Amino acid sequence: MIIKILGAESLGVRGLSCVVELKNRKICIDPGIALGWSRHGFLPHPFQITVGTSIRENIIDELKEATDIVISHFDGDHCPLLSPNPYQLGIEEVKDSLSKCRIWAKGPDHCPPTQKKRREELAESLNRDLPNAEGVRDYQLEFSVSVCHGQQEEHRVMMSRIEEDGEFFVHASDIQLLNENTIETILKWKPDIVFVSGPPLYHYALPSHQMQREHAWENAIRLSEQIGTLILDHHLLRSEEGITWLEKLKRTARHKIYCSADFMERAPLFLEAWRKELYEWLPLSEGWHEHYKNGQIDVNNYRIRGWDVLIKKGKIKPCKWYDVCPMKTYTEQGKLERYWIENYCLVDNRHCVRYHMEERGQYHPDDMLPNGEIRKILQ
Numbered sequence: 001m002i003i004k005i006l007g008a009e010s011l012g013v014r015g016l017s018c019v020v021e022l023k024n025r026k027i028c029i030d031p032g033i034a035l036g037w038s039r040h041g042f043l044p045h046p047f048q049i050t051v052g053t054s055i056r057e058n059i060i061d062e063l064k065e066a067t068d069i070v071i072s073h074f075d076g077d078h079c080p081l082l083s084p085n086p087y088q089l090g091i092e093e094v095k096d097s098l099s100k101c102r103i104w105a106k107g108p109d110h111c112p113p114t115q116k117k118r119r120e121e122l123a124e125s126l127n128r129d130l131p132n133a134e135g136v137r138d139y140q141l142e143f144s145v146s147v148c149h150g151q152q153e154e155h156r157v158m159m160s161r162i163e164e165d166g167e168f169f170v171h172a173s174d175i176q177l178l179n180e181n182t183i184e185t186i187l188k189w190k191p192d193i194v195f196v197s198g199p200p201l202y203h204y205a206l207p208s209h210q211m212q213r214e215h216a217w218e219n220a221i222r223l224s225e226q227i228g229t230l231i232l233d234h235h236l237l238r239s240e241e242g243i244t245w246l247e248k249l250k251r252t253a254r255h256k257i258y259c260s261a262d263f264m265e266r267a268p269l270f271l272e273a274w275r276k277e278l279y280e281w282l283p284l285s286e287g288w289h290e291h292y293k294n295g296q297i298d299v300n301n302y303r304i305r306g307w308d309v310l311i312k313k314g315k316i317k318p319c320k321w322y323d324v325c326p327m328k329t330y331t332e333q334g335k336l337e338r339y340w341i342e343n344y345c346l347v348d349n350r351h352c353v354r355y356h357m358e359e360r361g362q363y364h365p366d367d368m369l370p371n372g373e374i375r376k377i378l379q
């Protein structure tokens with residue numbers, strides 16, 4: 001089983017999307033994305049938009065080969081939408097992919113009206129029924145009955161369990177670690193790896209929220225005692241407080257705790273938590289978002305400056321070979337798409353084939369990309 005996390009707060013966007021590749025199936029869970037419409041009174045920063053665009057393109061690409069799609073619920077950061085805002089994923093962009101694979105979707109009960117409508121719109125756009133997958137089992141795939149979104153009884157989500165060769169993976173979106181029965185369900189499934197949303201600490205400013213804070217912490221400890229690999233992300237990592245909470249959990253827990261970026265062996269980009277600072281470091285001209293919406297402005301002006309400022313301010317540290325790496329030179333000469341440095345070098349991605357060959361002192365040609373492919377045009 002190969003698990004690739006595509007989008008989550010520690011990768012720079014809202015969501016909990018991932019791909020699970022089995023020997024004969026490729027399952028894409030929660031193919032959606034958002035940037036958080038307003039935080040601290042600020043709309044998404046252009047740098048967030050550039051990172052979000054790249055993740056959205058990656059989700060679209062991954063969906064092309066998917067055999068199964070799972071939708072845990074119909075919040076705008078978990079599914080493709082008929083009327084997306086400029087930062088979300090539209091149904092039109094992935095219609096062909098969605099038309100040819102199995103779709104396992106949460107049922108229409110215990111959904112807020114907007115989510116029910118999105119579900120209907122998806123079914124209509126694809127011109128097919130979306131059967132309720134809650135409680136269903138299909139060989140290696142199994143789905144829970146609906147469980148609470150946080151503590152909300154009337155707003156529910158569906159969890160998934162995937163098995164291959166005795167290894168069990170659980171995806172538990174938006175449960176926020178707040179409901180005992182949900183935690184029980186996860187533990188009964190005896191998973192090896194769990195990918196779960198942590199508590200939205202940025203909503204818990206009042207003393208009356210102390211109970212939720214304690215519950216979430218106790219439940220995180222409980223999961224970490226029995227689960228070998230626990231990946232916590234999403235609501236938790238939208239604030240600096242959440243990032244600190246996760247670090248404390250890593251020090252306290254019995255087993256390994258990750259955020260999505262840790263699991264993918266690269267540096268985190270907590271862009272929503274850093275939004276206010278991004279505005280301070282790279283201010284926007286008046287009416288920027290309106291101009292962007294009308295297609296009158298190039299967001300890429302902020303792309304290079306955004307990466308530079310994160311390095312300068314110590315938020316990220318590039319790969320130690322970056323300054324002497326031909327990938328940097330080729331990118332600066334305009335011979336190579338920025339994709340490679342942004343997804344490998346600048347986030348110190350340990351999946352880089354060049355990095356490992358460099359560490360072992362093994363010869364590798366200058367025209368070899370970080371994924372090991374040879375790009376002849378570079379010579």
Ligand code: SF4
Nearest residue numbers: 319322325345352355
């Ligand atoms: S290509 Fe690989 S080795 Fe070179 S700087 Fe990027 S991550 Fe490091």
